[in-house]
Amino acid sequence: MTTSSARAVLALRDFRYFLGSRFLSAIALQMVGVAVGWQVYDLTGDPLHLGYVGLAQFLPGFACALPGGHVADRFERRHILLVCMAVEGLCILALMGVALSSQPSLMVLYPVLAVMGATRAFLHPASQSLVPLLVPAELFPRAVAWSSTSWQVAVIAGPALGGLLYALGAAAVYGTAACLLLMAALSVSRLKTRLQVHAAIETGLEGLLAGVRYVLSRKDILGAVSLDLFAVLLGGATALLPIYARDILMVGPLGLGLLRAAPAAGAAMMALLLAHRPLNSQAGHKLFLAVAVFGLATIVFGLSTSFWLSLAALMVLGASDMISVVVRQTLVQVRTPDAMRGRVSAVNWVFIGASNELGEFESGLTAAWFGVVPAVIIGGIGTLVVAGVWAWRFPALRKVDRLS
Numbered sequence: 001m002t003t004s005s006a007r008a009v010l011a012l013r014d015f016r017y018f019l020g021s022r023f024l025s026a027i028a029l030q031m032v033g034v035a036v037g038w039q040v041y042d043l044t045g046d047p048l049h050l051g052y053v054g055l056a057q058f059l060p061g062f063a064c065a066l067p068g069g070h071v072a073d074r075f076e077r078r079h080i081l082l083v084c085m086a087v088e089g090l091c092i093l094a095l096m097g098v099a100l101s102s103q104p105s106l107m108v109l110y111p112v113l114a115v116m117g118a119t120r121a122f123l124h125p126a127s128q129s130l131v132p133l134l135v136p137a138e139l140f141p142r143a144v145a146w147s148s149t150s151w152q153v154a155v156i157a158g159p160a161l162g163g164l165l166y167a168l169g170a171a172a173v174y175g176t177a178a179c180l181l182l183m184a185a186l187s188v189s190r191l192k193t194r195l196q197v198h199a200a201i202e203t204g205l206e207g208l209l210a211g212v213r214y215v216l217s218r219k220d221i222l223g224a225v226s227l228d229l230f231a232v233l234l235g236g237a238t239a240l241l242p243i244y245a246r247d248i249l250m251v252g253p254l255g256l257g258l259l260r261a262a263p264a265a266g267a268a269m270m271a272l273l274l275a276h277r278p279l280n281s282q283a284g285h286k287l288f289l290a291v292a293v294f295g296l297a298t299i300v301f302g303l304s305t306s307f308w309l310s311l312a313a314l315m316v317l318g319a320s321d322m323i324s325v326v327v328r329q330t331l332v333q334v335r336t337p338d339a340m341r342g343r344v345s346a347v348n349w350v351f352i353g354a355s356n357e358l359g360e361f362e363s364g365l366t367a368a369w370f371g372v373v374p375a376v377i378i379g380g381i382g383t384l385v386v387a388g389v390w391a392w393r394f395p396a397l398r399k400v401d402r403l404s
Contacts, residue, residue: 009143014193015134019150022127024184025085026151028177030158032092034260035099035166035173036113038253041242043104047372050239051364056110057117062350064121069211069346072125077342078191081130084123085185089178091116096174124349129341132333134193144329145275148322152271155264163257211343214336221335221344223394224287224328225351227386231291232321234382237298238263239363243372249307262311263318270322283327284400288391290323295383302376331400 009015040049072080094112098104135143165173215222238260245256279286297317304310328348336344366375391398 009135009139009146012135014191015131015143015146017187017190018130018134019147021081021184021187022147023150023154024180024187025088026154027158027161028092028180028184029088030155030260030264031162031165031173031177031180032095034159034162034253034257035170035177036095036109037239037242038166038256039099039104039170040106040109041246043106047240047243047364047367049106049364050242051362051368052110053113054239054364056113057120060114060118061121064118065125065346065350066209066211066343068122068349069125069343071122072129072342072345073340074342076194077126077130077133078188080122080126081188082185084119084126085181085188087119088116088123089181089185091119092174092178092181096171096178099170099174121346121349125342125345128329128333128345128348132341134191137334140334141278141326141330142275144326144333145271145278148325148329149268149271149275152264152268152318152322156261156268159257159260159264160254161257163254163260166253166257210340211345211347214340214344215347218335219394219396220400221331223390223397224324224331225348227287227291227390227394227397228324228328229351230386230390231294231324231383233362234379234386237301237363237376237379240367240372240376243367244310248305248372249310251307255307259310259314262314263321266315266318266320267322267325268318270319271326274322274326279323279327279402281401283402284398287324287327287400288387288398290320291387291390292384293320294324295380295387298380298383299377302373302380327400 010019036053037050040053041047043049091112095109098108098112131143131147132140161176162173165176215225241259242256245251245253245259249255249259251258294317297313297320301310301313301317304313332344332348333341363375363379366378369375370378
């Protein structure tokens with residue numbers, strides 16, 4: 001693929017505004033993640049509470065996922081995004097209020113996180129199903145790569161900026177994040193493309209479950225999203241980064257920001273590479289190889305007591321995960337009809353949410369049971385096992401050649 005063809009996506013006005021919004025909102029939410037993780041561990045000193053942070057966001061998100069996809073397929077997606085961003089902005093301001101309180105209460109913090117989790121169940125399907133309406137079909141795989149690059153660059157900057165601002169207090173992080181989210185909403189409001197699909201949509205339970213039935217009928221899509229679910233569920237160690245930063249590597253809040261940014265740095269470099277050199281052959285084989293590398297990098301991180309080796313392991317982890325992201329997102333969006341993209345994206349979001357938020361709970365729980373380092377190592381080994389089992393159970397995914 002030539003450089004000019006890679007840049008063709010960026011020539012599209014509305015896609016540029018979408019990237020800007022995605023970039024700013026990602027920075028804001030990553031900053032919030034750093035502040036919440038450090039604040040909760042500072043208040044409790046208990047790794048299990050870091051797991052509760054993920055669980056508080058996952059459970060309401062899981063409950064709202066299918067309605068969120070149904071809403072994305074029925075209404076103007078721009079309006080959905082603006083409403084969701086407004087709710088998230090209010091939640092961030094509430095977190096700032098907790099931080100400014102003389103006696104910060106987890107009983108207030110967790111419900112706010114629950115509202116944010118439910119809101120993302122509506123925001124994500126609308127956002128993910130929006131891209132095919134902004135770019136021509138032949139440019140979609142490249143748009144996924146550019147979108148992933150924008151997200152990952154933001155995920156690099158967000159934790160680092162959050163860690164830096166945390167020196168001024170958690171309230172400074174939340175206030176800055178709220179301002180960035182407002183700018184993201186303004187970018188969405190500039191979109192001119194009509195973002196509503198006009199098609200007959202089933203009502204009631206039939207309509208809610210349509211996305212589930214479609215994913216179950218497509219073994220390549222089912223294999224891709226479930227592989228990501230179990231690999232990241234077992235191998236995800238990001239929930240334990242505050243413990244590594246404070247007790248093992250002893251690098252403080254700024255070091256925590258850098259650790260959180262490291263996977264995104266590796267992912268951004270891989271996404272940029274894939275934007276210029278897409279997976280034109282043997283995509284399925286490369287996907288399983290990437291998941292195996294993800295597991296090995298997790299094990300190296302778990303064993304490391306060197307800050308720089310830990311950063312390197314997390315960068316490799318992020319780069320390998322990006323291959324999985326691009327394969328999964330492209331398969332889900334390109335091989336799904338327009339009128340069902342919201343609902344199928346909602347099912348995909350359930351798997352992503354489970355692998356991230358529920359994975360955080362799993363990491364906190366196993367760390368409380370076995371210790372922090374054994375929990376990470378066991379997770380990495382589990383990811384290797386999952387890669388082998390899925391390669392055997394989903395031959396259709398293993399045999400995927402071109403992502404088209």
